[in-house]
Amino acid sequence: xxxxxxxxxxxxxxxxxxxxxxxxxxxxxxxxxxxxxxxxxxxxxxxxxxxxxxxxxxxxxxxxxxxxxxxxxxxxxxxxxxxxxxxxxxxxxxxxxxxxxxxxxxxxxxxxxxxxxxxxxxxxxxxxxxxxxxxxxxxxxxxxxxxxxxxxxxxxxxxxxxxxxxxxxxxxxxxxxxxxxxxxxxxxxxxxxxxxxxxxxxxxxxxxxxxxxxxxxxxxxxxxxxxxxxxxxxxxxxxxxx
Amino acid sequence: xxxxxxxxxxxxxxxxxxxxxxxxxxxxxxxxxxxxxxxxxxxxxxxxxxxxxxxxxxxxxxxxxxxxxxxxxxxxxxxx
Numbered sequence: 296x297x298x299x300x301x302x303x304x305x306x307x308x309x310x311x312x313x314x315x316x317x318x319x320x321x322x323x324x325x326x327x328x329x330x331x332x333x334x335x336x337x338x339x340x341x342x343x344x345x346x347x348x349x350x351x352x353x354x355x356x357x358x359x360x361x362x363x364x365x366x367x368x369x370x371x372x373x374x375x376x377x378x379x380x381x382x383x384x385x386x387x388x389x390x391x392x393x394x395x396x397x398x399x400x401x402x403x404x405x406x407x408x409x410x411x412x413x414x415x416x417x418x419x420x421x422x423x424x425x426x427x428x429x430x431x432x433x434x435x436x437x438x439x440x441x442x443x444x445x446x447x448x449x450x451x452x453x454x455x456x457x458x459x460x461x462x463x464x465x466x467x468x469x470x471x472x473x474x475x476x477x478x479x480x481x482x483x484x485x486x487x488x489x490x491x492x493x494x495x496x497x498x499x500x501x502x503x504x505x506x507x508x509x510x511x512x513x514x515x516x517x518x519x520x521x522x523x524x525x526x527x528x529x530x531x532x533x534x535x536x537x
Numbered sequence: 538x539x540x541x542x543x544x545x546x547x548x549x550x551x552x553x554x555x556x557x558x559x560x561x562x563x564x565x566x567x568x569x570x571x572x573x574x575x576x577x578x579x580x581x582x583x584x585x586x587x588x589x590x591x592x593x594x595x596x597x598x599x600x601x602x603x604x605x606x607x608x609x610x611x612x613x614x615x616x617x
Contacts, residue, residue, distance in 0.1 A: 356603070402608060407557060
């Protein structure tokens with residue numbers, strides 16, 4: 296009898312995708328989901344952490360800039376540095392960038408508009424704990440909903456990201472062509488999601504939790520969540536022996 | 538003393554807001570504006586009157602929170 300898988304979902308003032316993530320974890324993955332309030336300075340024993348989308352602290356100053364200093368983030372940084380799996384979605388991605396767990400920064404969308412629509416991304420790296428169920432080059436249809444998803448990094452950082460295969464998603468056409476027209480927000484190199492160098496932290500602008508159930512009309516997000524579940528399960532024995 | 542911190546996007550980083558303002562100015566007839574950068578002004582009321590100490594502290598605040606130095610640059614002005 297193994298202990299149930301536990302995935303923590305952080306909650307900041309202004310998070311608004313926390314319940315969606317909780318639903319996806321419990322209903323789609325059949326795992327236990329724990330809401331973790333941002334004032335917590337310690338994490339319970341967890342198999343993974345999801346930082347959900349929303350508008351933490353009203354996006355004051357910069358997206359994610361204030362949330363990054365919440366007590367819970369100190370614990371999340373320790374968790375990530377110890378190899379724990381962390382998935383940041385949308386505002387969660389922005390928080391990870393501000394926290395320095397991922398390189399680069401977010402700028403306002405090139406159009407200056409908040410964009411809420413389905414887009415296509417090409418899977419650029421399937422050797423991650425978040426994409427193992429995808430095929431190389433597979434195109435997923437996922438929803439985005441953000442005003443600041445215009446990813447930026449300097450040239451040296453971009454070179455490192457490419458050299459270490461840290462770019463996981465690129466915005467593309469439905470046929471998988473990475474073109475300027477398929478780039479919804481002006482992101483550098485059409486980047487929609489990246490991992491850290493170690494590969495255990497992923498930030499992505501699209502929302503897999505919003506398309507992980509047939510009832511929602513699209514199950515593409517399930518592939519990413521199920522990949523995460525596989526990764527957690529394969530790590531579980533290792534974690535238990537330490 | 539007071540500190541005024543202005544934060545703008547670095548040169549070389551596209552500022553679509555600045556561009557939109559420039560276009561609007563141009564449509565008002567101000568065609569001589571070559572570039573517009575839009576930023577933030579943050580005013581801090583400080584408890585100290587020690588100029589050097591204040592400057593060092595506000596610089597640290599900028600580096601840690603007030604600006605994201607990957608994309609932004611900041612200027613600090615101390616006012617008695």
